[in-house]
Amino acid sequence: MHSLWRGLKLLVLALVLGCLLLVALAQPAIASVHTYHEQPGQTTYRSRQSLRDQTDLAWQATVFKRYSHGVFQGTYLRLVGFPGQVAIAPVADLAIETGTTARWRAPRQLDPQTQQLPESVAQYGLGKVLAELTQPIPLTLLVPLQGGGAARLVAAPYVVKEWLQIYAMNDR
Numbered sequence: 245m246h247s248l249w250r251g252l253k254l255l256v257l258a259l260v261l262g263c264l265l266l267v268a269l270a271q272p273a274i275a276s277v278h279t280y281h282e283q284p285g286q287t288t289y290r291s292r293q294s295l296r297d298q299t300d301l302a303w304q305a306t307v308f309k310r311y312s313h314g315v316f317q318g319t320y321l322r323l324v325g326f327p328g329q330v331a332i333a334p335v336a337d338l339a340i341e342t343g344t345t346a347r348w349r350a351p352r353q354l355d356p357q358t359q360q361l362p363e364s365v366a367q368y369g370l371g372k373v374l375a376e377l378t379q380p381i382p383l384t385l386l387v388p389l390q391g392g393g394a395a396r397l398v399a400a401p402y403v404v405k406e407w408l409q410i411y412a413m414n415d416r
Contacts, residue, residue: 277409285313289413291406295385297395301326305385305399307370307407310355311415319371319411320355323387323397325364330395332366336388340373342381348373363390371411380405 280288290308297303304324310317325332338350353369354361361367366387380401386394399407 277406279413287311287415289410291403291410293399293403293406295397295399295403297387297397299395301329301395303330303387303395303397305397305403307410308355309410309413310357312356314415316415317356318353318369319374320353320367321350321370321407322361322365322367323385325387325395327362327364329364331363331390333388333390334363338366338368338388339386339394341384341386343384346376348376370407374407374411377404377408380408 276293277289277291280290282288288308288310290306292304292306295303295305303326304322306322306324307319308322309319321338323332323338335352337352340348340350350368350370350373352366354367358367381404382401383399383404385397385399387397388394
């Protein structure tokens with residue numbers, strides 16, 4: 245009976261030590277910042293995240309910065325809502341707020357490679373907003389919808405941190 249208890253204690257100790265070892269050696273979360281060489285002379289840096297609005301609809305938020313033959317083309321935020329459930333106002337700017345008094349307007353802006361987007365997709369110039377951010381803080385995005393109103397998306401600090409990383413990247 246004594247050896248059974250001793251064996252059980254050793255087994256429990258081994259499991260606890262194994263779990264601690266797994267936690268200690270766990271890799272940190274990997275950012276979803278990627279570099280793409282889309283065609284000769286064109287490089288795009290991109291971060292793609294999923295955000296939810298106030299009605300719990302999922303949106304895809306992609307921030308990308310593109311260089312073509314060494315020439316900077318811009319930093320953009322592309323928001324994709326679910327087709328058939330979201331229709332974004334075609335010409336209105338995106339309102340961006342912090343929890344304090346800071347507010348920005350990001351203009352509706354297409355990158356040179358994009359001719360048009362479906363009604364559930366909008367793209368905005370984000371460079372001026374990111375230039376004014378000094379640290380990753382939560383941002384509220386107010387996406388103007390057709391027929392009035394806005395979808396309210398919240399970008400958490402870790403998302404904004406990736407956006408700032410994209411903004412800081414240069415074509416090398």
